[in-house]
Amino acid sequence: MNRHPEFAGIDHSQLVELQDRLREAEETLEAIRNGDVDAVVVGGPSGQQVYTLENADRPYRVLIEQMQEGAVTLSDEGLMLYCNHRFATLVGVCRETLIGESIERFLLSTDIFAFRHLMASSRGLGRSAEFTLLGSNGLVPVNVSIADLKVDEQMPNVLCGVITDLTHSRERSHELAAANMRLATEIDERRRVEDSLQLALDAADMGHWDLDLMSDTVTRSTRYDQIFGYADTVKAWGLPMMLSQFVPEDREAVREEFLSAQSSGSVEIEKRIHRLSDGAIRWVQIKGRTFYLNDRAIRISGVISDITERRLVEEQLRQSQKMEAIGQLTGGIAHDFNNLLMVIGGSIDMLDQRIEKDEKTVRYLAAARHGVTRGATLNQQLLAFSRRQDLRAEAICVEDLLDTFGNLLDRAVGEAVTVHIEKASDKWYCRTDPHQLETAILNLAINARDAMPQGGALTLKTAIRKLDARAAAANGANPGDYVVVSLTDTGIGMTADVINRVFEPFFTTKEVGKGTGLGLSQVYGFARQSGGFVAIESHLGVGTTVLIHLPRTTRPEASKATAAPSVEVKGKGIVLVVEDDNDVRAVARSLLENLGYSVLEAENGSDAMKLIDGGERVDLVFTDVIMPGEMNGIDLVYEMKAKHAAIPVLLTSGYTAQRIAMGELAQGLQLLRKPYSQVDLSLAVQTVMNDPT
Amino acid sequence: MNQHEDADLPQGPYKLRLFITGSTPRSTRAIENMRRICAENLEGRFDLEVVDVYQNPEATKELQIIATPTLVKILPEPLRRIIGDLSDRERVLAGLDLAWIGEDDKAHP
Numbered sequence: 014m015n016r017h018p019e020f021a022g023i024d025h026s027q028l029v030e031l032q033d034r035l036r037e038a039e040e041t042l043e044a045i046r047n048g049d050v051d052a053v054v055v056g057g058p059s060g061q062q063v064y065t066l067e068n069a070d071r072p073y074r075v076l077i078e079q080m081q082e083g084a085v086t087l088s089d090e091g092l093m094l095y096c097n098h099r100f101a102t103l104v105g106v107c108r109e110t111l112i113g114e115s116i117e118r119f120l121l122s123t124d125i126f127a128f129r130h131l132m133a134s135s136r137g138l139g140r141s142a143e144f145t146l147l148g149s150n151g152l153v154p155v156n157v158s159i160a161d162l163k164v165d166e167q168m169p170n171v172l173c174g175v176i177t178d179l180t181h182s183r184e185r186s187h188e189l190a191a192a193n194m195r196l197a198t199e200i201d202e203r204r205r206v207e208d209s210l211q212l213a214l215d216a217a218d219m220g221h222w223d224l225d226l227m228s229d230t231v232t233r234s235t236r237y238d239q240i241f242g243y244a245d246t247v248k249a250w251g252l253p254m255m256l257s258q259f260v261p262e263d264r265e266a267v268r269e270e271f272l273s274a275q276s277s278g279s280v281e282i283e284k285r286i287h288r289l290s291d292g293a294i295r296w297v298q299i300k301g302r303t304f305y306l307n308d309r310a311i312r313i314s315g316v317i318s319d320i321t322e323r324r325l326v327e328e329q330l331r332q333s334q335k336m337e338a339i340g341q342l343t344g345g346i347a348h349d350f351n352n353l354l355m356v357i358g359g360s361i362d363m364l365d366q367r368i369e370k371d372e373k374t375v376r377y378l379a380a381a382r383h384g385v386t387r388g389a390t391l392n393q394q395l396l397a398f399s400r401r402q403d404l405r406a407e408a409i410c411v412e413d414l415l416d417t418f419g420n421l422l423d424r425a426v427g428e429a430v431t432v433h434i435e436k437a438s439d440k441w442y443c444r445t446d447p448h449q450l451e452t453a454i455l456n457l458a459i460n461a462r463d464a465m466p467q468g469g470a471l472t473l474k475t476a477i478r479k480l481d482a483r484a485a486a487a488n489g490a491n492p493g494d495y496v497v498v499s500l501t502d503t504g505i506g507m508t509a510d511v512i513n514r515v516f517e518p519f520f521t522t523k524e525v526g527k528g529t530g531l532g533l534s535q536v537y538g539f540a541r542q543s544g545g546f547v548a549i550e551s552h553l554g555v556g557t558t559v560l561i562h563l564p565r566t567t568r569p570e571a572s573k574a575t576a577a578p579s580v581e582v583k584g585k586g587i588v589l590v591v592e593d594d595n596d597v598r599a600v601a602r603s604l605l606e607n608l609g610y611s612v613l614e615a616e617n618g619s620d621a622m623k624l625i626d627g628g629e630r631v632d633l634v635f636t637d638v639i640m641p642g643e644m645n646g647i648d649l650v651y652e653m654k655a656k657h658a659a660i661p662v663l664l665t666s667g668y669t670a671q672r673i674a675m676g677e678l679a680q681g682l683q684l685l686r687k688p689y690s691q692v693d694l695s696l697a698v699q700t701v702m703n704d705p706t
Numbered sequence: 707m708n709q710h711e712d713a714d715l716p717q718g719p720y721k722l723r724l725f726i727t728g729s730t731p732r733s734t735r736a737i738e739n740m741r742r743i744c745a746e747n748l749e750g751r752f753d754l755e756v757v758d759v760y761q762n763p764e765a766t767k768e769l770q771i772i773a774t775p776t777l778v779k780i781l782p783e784p785l786r787r788i789i790g791d792l793s794d795r796e797r798v799l800a801g802l803d804l805a806w807i808g809e810d811d812k813a814h815p
Contacts (some may be wrong), residue, residue, distance in 0.1 A: 031786060031787070033784070037786065037787050040788075040789055040790075041772060041773060041787070043791045044773065044790050045773055049732070049789070049790045049791065050710065050732070050773035050774060050775070050790070051726075051727040051728075051730045051732050051733055051774055051775065052727040052759060052761060052773065052774045052791065053772060053773045054763065054766040054771050054772055054773065055772075060763065060764060061763040061764055061766050061767055062763065063727065063759045063760060063763050063774075065727055065728075065730075070728070071730075072728065073728065153765040303795060427790075453755065614750075
């Protein structure tokens with residue numbers, strides 16, 4: 014390679030470098046000459062200038078024509094120098110007409126001042142504001158953003174604007190606002206429902222719980238925690254924790270209930286829990302429903318309430334209903350039993366008059382009479398329980414009777430038991446039958462003695478107790494003051510099961526032959542009939558206290574002393590015996606005939622009326638109260654009063670409390686209690702015939 | 707004439723800068739060509755910057771750019787400019803001192 018003398022000093026590498034640079038320069042020139050470049054960069058005093066060739070900005074034009082926003086270039090005065098297709102569509106005017114027009118022509122006149130302000134303010138920075146455009150289809154809300162389009166020093170001041178149609182976004186905003194409003198209303202509504210639900214739950218004294226089966230968590234309301242006796246709020250717990258609060262005997266059943274609720278759809282249980290705060294056993298009622306998602310149980314939710322009080326009241330109600338039913342039954346038996354005793358007793362009376370008596374016969378007759386008397390006493394106790402006996406109630410002061418009771422108790426309980434009598438300082442009066450009270454205390458004393466075979470102490474005392482409506486209702490009594498006569502022993506005590514049944518007739522824990530099972534029944538019936546009740550407190554191995562509650566009365570009444578003569582009185586006349594029981598009727602006839610009366614018989618009320626209506630002479634109608642058929646004794650009395658008021662009537666019944674049921678009609682009517690003796694009958698007949706009311 | 711016949715081929719990182727003019731078809735082609743060449747020949751050892759002279763005209767000054775598109779190989783030295791849309795692959799590879807690979811490619815298309 015020949016070198017120019019000028020380059021003689023240049024070494025090889027420099028030469029290569031120079032060659033490369035030359036080639037680069039040649040390539041550049043050729044590229045420019047061939048049009049292989051888009052732009053030429055020229056340095057100048059005001060920095061590098063980029064000169065683009067004619068097609069270089071075409072992509073931007075396309076971009077601007079394609080975009081969904083209107084684009085304009087504006088002169089200082091707001092004349093449109095360029096606008097894109099979208100803007101022309103917005104205002105509905107062809108582009109050729111638009112160029113050179115003022116953009117203000119398409120603005121609401123009220124917006125023009127603000128638009129000019131936007132044009133003029135803070136030059137150099139992009140800025141935007143919202144206006145209303147006069148569009149081809151009416152007013153269009155738009156956002157206009159303006160920027161200076163500074164391309165060149167020599168170029169006149171040009172602004173570019175982008176106009177965004179806000180119609181859709183406004184619509185969306187409105188939709189959003191409407192949706193928000195609906196949501197707010199729904200939330201309000203829901204809150205109101207929740208509030209009233211909470212109010213209802215509070216009013217019902219119910220707690221709320223929600224078992225999430227997915228996460229095994231139970232969320233509860235405050236009342237729930239109160240029922241369970243939780244002082245501190247534990248956030249949430251699972252089913253096992255919830256189950257652990259139930260008493261061990263109930264736990265498995267509760268678990269199974271919740272398990273089956275997942276398929277059955279609901280849960281309803283009444284079980285016992287241990288209340289944490291005081292360890293008390295409480296009854297709770299849980300009711301709930303299962304919620305499903307795609308046929309899968311996800312939640313069980315419901316309410317809980319403490320129903321201990323209710324169960325207690327229900328238990329007492331059941332108990333009193335049971336006693337009432339037994340009372341009905343017992344009363345019926347006693348009635349029939351009295352008829353039997355009537356036949357036996359009456360027959361003995363007649364035998365007594367007809368047979369020759371030696372010493373043995375007299376003794377047998379006496380034994381038989383004694384048997385009838387004991388039977389009648391037993392029957393009185395049955396009737397006392399069923400509250401169908403006559404209660405000869407008077408206002409008495411129990412304190413005054415305590416001394417008498419003391420003697421009675423000493424004899425009844427034997428020497429191994431010490432009797433204490435605690436007299437109250439005040440004198441309280443109550444309305445009751447003193448003889449029945451005496452029997453009741455005696456019955457209790459005998460039970461107490463049997464409960465203390467090794468001896469012990471028996472305490473009899475009186476007290477006053479005020480019962481409010483709630484306490485009274487729990488005992489099936491009226492609110493008010495009660496005189497409480499209590500008998501306390503230090504015996505073996507009773508279990509709850511025994512206490513529940515102790516008032517039932519013939520219920521006894523004593524050996525066969527030792528007790529009748531009627532003692533406490535008499536106490537119960539007597540107290541109820543006096544308008545009071547009996548309560549029992551008993552602890553195994555400690556002793557038992559029976560409390561007879563008798564309603565207090567303020568005014569003592571003078572008790573009437575009735576001296577009953579005990580000698581039979583014979584008489585004359587025709588007595589119509591109305592009695593459905595053949596045996597009793599026969600006995601009654603015999604007794605009356607023994608007393609010197611003539612006797613007509615009728616099996617029922619209707620037959621009796623036929624006889625009288627038929628013109629038979631009758632001086633006295635002696636009728637049973639309870640008879641089968643259309644006309645019982647009471648109906649007969651009504652008929653007699655209406656048709657034959659002059660004929661006296663004597664009633665008889667084994668069910669003597671019937672007299673109360675007869676009301677005013679019964680006033681002045683004599684009633685002879687079955688079983689009666691010949692003497693009783695003679696006196697009653699005499700009284701009625703001599704003083705027909 | 708091939709002055710790199712005896713020289714070791716450069717192994718170090720490539721620092722490249724491509725000057726373009728907005729979204730013109732030529733500039734777009736240049737970007738695409740450059741990306742492909744880098745991916746095929748310089749994978750993992752290149753640092754490419756694309757400069758739009760519209761947005762940043764002053765950036766042309768330092769490297770004395772007079773027209774776009776122009777690719778500048780800043781490293782390894784020597785600095786080299788290649789003008790055009792870079793569609794002449796041979797010329798680009800030669801400019802980047804990667805000519806031998808191009809020959810290799812020709813031998814095994």
